[in-house]
Amino acid sequence: MSKRRGLTPEDRELWSRVVRNTTPMHDKAKLPDPADPPRDHQPARPMPAPQPAATLPRGLRIGAASVGAKPHLHAxxxxxxxxxxxxxxxxxxxxxxxxxxxRPQARLDLHGMTLAEAGPELTAFIFSCHSGGLRLVLIITGKGSRAGDIGPLPTRPGALRHQVPHWLSSPPLSRVVQHVAPAHHRHGGTGAYYVYLRR
Structure with a gap:
């Protein structure tokens, strides 16, 4: 850590003007005068001596999960x-x-689209199906398994699969979407969603 530098003479003069023209908010409040010598900082308290490591029970390794501990849960x-x-x-x-x-009455394939392209397509499709009286539609997002693609979020693998349910449950689509569920494997499995529309 670099050593703290003191005020320059110009800084001290400027601060003195500020102090002279300032009214304290409380009677006991007192602004420090830069002409006063700087107060020494209190020395840091010495660190306590390290304690000897506790001995582990036989058969228990460092980093091993303790008995009865809950496993880490992933989102x-x-x-x-x-x-x-x-x-x-x-x-x-x-x-x-x-x-x-x-059998879904209509389907929309969003394969290869970015989030910016897919959002308007999904919105137009859902509202079109709803106005046409359709109830069950299929949205295909793909599983996002393109190897080696590490682009920004709009092209990252799996971005559509994660974003589409959020879009469907948020306004304006939530007004016409009644239920969203992952598709059966014959209709795309984890790379597609059933969307059940309101009447």
């Missing part, structure tokens, strides 16, 4: 987060949809 993927949400549609229809037995 759920988009499909898991959607499965954890309450069902907002008819339970029988939801079961059929989850098993891939309902």
């Amino acid at each position: 759920p993927g988009p499909a898991d987060a959607l499965r954890a949400q309450p069902v907002r549609m008819d339970q029988k229809l939801h079961r059929q949809m989850s098993r891939g037995k309902l």
Whole structure:
């Protein structure tokens, strides 16, 4: 750490003018005068001596998980987060949809698009389907498994797969979207979503 430098004579003169023209907010408040010699800083307290390391029970290694410790939980993927949400549609229809037995009435493939391109496409598609009276549509995002692509967020692998559920659950799309669920493997699996629209 570099040594703290003191005030220059010009700085001291300027500070003296500030002090002379300043009214304290409280009676006891007193601004330091730069003409006063600087107060010495208190010396740092000595560090305590290191304690000897405790001996570990036999068979326990450093870094090993302790007995009964909870495992580290990772943030759920988009499909898991959607499965954890309450069902907002008819339970029988939801079961059929989850098993891939309902055929989507329309589909939108967002493969190869950036977030900036996909957002307007998704919005126009959803509103068009809703105005046409469709109920179940399929949005294909892809799984984001392009190897070696480390571009910025709009082209990063998996960006659409993570962003599309957020778009669907946020205004303006949330006004017409009733339920979002991961697609059955025959309709794209983790690289696609079923979107059930309101009437």
